[in-house]
Amino acid sequence: MKATEIFPKSTFNIPAGLKYDTEKLLYKSGLLRSGETLTFYSLGVKILDKIKEVIISRIEAENFKKIHQFKPSVEDIKREIYNEKILPLYFYSLNDFTLYSYEITNNTPKLLKILSEILDYLMQKGIKQNYFSVAESDEKIIYSFSSEKGDFAFLHCPGCSNSYSLNYISYKKEIEPKNLKKNESMKKVYTPGIKTIPELCSFLNISPEKTIKTMIYKVNYNNNKEEYIAALVKGSRNINEEKLKRVLGAIKVALANEEEIINFTNTKMGFAGPIGLDLKVIADKDIIDIQEAVVGANEEDYHLIDVIPEKDIKIDILCDIKENKDGDPCPVCNRPMEIIEGQIVAEFATSKENNITFNSMKIDLFNLFYLISEKNRDSEGLIFTPEFSPVLCYIIPINVKNESILNASKEIYEKLIKYVDIIIDDREESPGVKFKDADLLGIPYKIIIGNKFIKEGKVEIKERKTGKSFEIELNNINIEFFNSL
Numbered sequence: 113m114k115a116t117e118i119f120p121k122s123t124f125n126i127p128a129g130l131k132y133d134t135e136k137l138l139y140k141s142g143l144l145r146s147g148e149t150l151t152f153y154s155l156g157v158k159i160l161d162k163i164k165e166v167i168i169s170r171i172e173a174e175n176f177k178k179i180h181q182f183k184p185s186v187e188d189i190k191r192e193i194y195n196e197k198i199l200p201l202y203f204y205s206l207n208d209f210t211l212y213s214y215e216i217t218n219n220t221p222k223l224l225k226i227l228s229e230i231l232d233y234l235m236q237k238g239i240k241q242n243y244f245s246v247a248e249s250d251e252k253i254i255y256s257f258s259s260e261k262g263d264f265a266f267l268h269c270p271g272c273s274n275s276y277s278l279n280y281i282s283y284k285k286e287i288e289p290k291n292l293k294k295n296e297s298m299k300k301v302y303t304p305g306i307k308t309i310p311e312l313c314s315f316l317n318i319s320p321e322k323t324i325k326t327m328i329y330k331v332n333y334n335n336n337k338e339e340y341i342a343a344l345v346k347g348s349r350n351i352n353e354e355k356l357k358r359v360l361g362a363i364k365v366a367l368a369n370e371e372e373i374i375n376f377t378n379t380k381m382g383f384a385g386p387i388g389l390d391l392k393v394i395a396d397k398d399i400i401d402i403q404e405a406v407v408g409a410n411e412e413d414y415h416l417i418d419v420i421p422e423k424d425i426k427i428d429i430l431c432d433i434k435e436n437k438d439g440d441p442c443p444v445c446n447r448p449m450e451i452i453e454g455q456i457v458a459e460f461a462t463s464k465e466n467n468i469t470f471n472s473m474k475i476d477l478f479n480l481f482y483l484i485s486e487k488n489r490d491s492e493g494l495i496f497t498p499e500f501s502p503v504l505c506y507i508i509p510i511n512v513k514n515e516s517i518l519n520a521s522k523e524i525y526e527k528l529i530k531y532v533d534i535i536i537d538d539r540e541e542s543p544g545v546k547f548k549d550a551d552l553l554g555i556p557y558k559i560i561i562g563n564k565f566i567k568e569g570k571v572e573i574k575e576r577k578t579g580k581s582f583e584i585e586l587n588n589i590n591i592e593f594f595n596s597l
């Protein structure tokens with residue numbers, strides 16, 4: 113490719129609204145421009161194609177067959193299986209920037225192993241950082257790298273290295289119905305007009321950790337069934353409604369309205385409590401640890417104090433339904449976890465029906481492209497590895513008006529272009545402009561043909577990543593030489 117043919121031109125004027133350094137570099141270099149839409153231009157497409165090639169060559173080697181689906185789903189494929197003898201089946205479909213693949217087998221599955229190998233390769237040769245395997249549920253894992261863009265937050269334990277999505281349910285136990293004994297120390301206190309947790313805490317001079325919030329939800333299930341439940345969580349926390357939905361196996365949960373709340377609690381909003389409530393109770397397990405808890409009394413202007421949750425509250429399901437925070441304890445080793453912001457690169461889900469395993473994998477090509485760019489850059493531009501660079505070398509004739517320099521540059525170009533993508537900068541620009549563009553694009557090697565060539569017949573090779581340069585005779589430049597670097 114000739115530099116004069118590259119479209120769009122590099123620019124150092126970037127539009128307002130680009131937030132991250134990587135976005136700015138991609139814009140400046142012309143690899144990816146954002147406006148009304150996102151457009152990958154020729155050199156950006158080359159990077160995307162290289163990422164695709166890594167994945168597709170790996171799965172095709174394992175006999176995955178290409179299909180096209182408008183809305184990727186394994187459900188239609190399932191219906192075609194009339195006989196187990198046709199198994200295993202392997203398919204993949206490429207939609208926009210996502211690659212989907214399915215494995216249906218009654219034998220040993222292999223998709224998860226293939227995915228790990230693909231991610232290991234992308235990590236080693238492209239992103240140069242470890243990825244996180246984030247448990248979303250027992251059936252689903254999300255793979256993520258930390259990222260400046262951080263559109264996917266998850267919990268990570270530095271102790272045991274386990275990671276969990278914010279919707280992961282770390283605990284769930286159905287509680288056998290039991291007869292509650294009367295707790296003599298529990299007292300009803302007058303709390304006039306005190307409806308919120310902060311008001312309650314300041315009125316009773318206690319911490320929100322001592323209080324229990326009772327929230328009434330309307331729950332919808334798949335079979336048109338609906339019910340109302342009470343969800344309990346410490347006053348210092350919010351309920352994660354996605355977790356609540358999953359605990360119940362519901363399709364929708366929504367807070368009850370004022371009328372419904374009054375109907376179930378016989379009191380105004382703000383005084384609902386779990387004791388004496390005739391509803392299924394889903395409790396976050398943290399409430400069990402509260403000594404002398406405070407709850408609503410289901411009576412206007414009253415709360416109950418000195419409640420012992422384990423003894424006094426009829427709990428149907430004890431589980432994890434709270435919204436997580438940085439520092440929450442790890443469900444495995446109990447050490448404080450941290451919230452990491454990352455980008456999702458892949459997802460793996462598995463399910464089993466009768467004897468058949470259904471596995472699916474989803475790989476996000478756009479996020480991989482972004483992360484390869486984000487993790488390989490400096491203030492001057494991008495720094496691609498040869499495996500993911502749009503081209504391997506950038507030939508810079510210092511002066512295109514000098515015939516012998518231009519001819520030598522063309523000779524190198526003709527020699528290498530048969531094997532790899534390269535750029536020759538045939539523009540009548542200053543050497544400084546050419547160096548800057550090569551650095552911005554992140555091309556691994558610059559081949560500089562200048563005065564040294566005129567005097568001694570030598571050209572300079574400069575590595576983008578290290579900035580190191582060395583000289584070599586023109587005749588010694590060939591593809592074997594670059595392969596050996």
Ligand SMILES: [Zn+2]
Nearest residue numbers: 269272442445
């Ligand atoms: Zn841990």
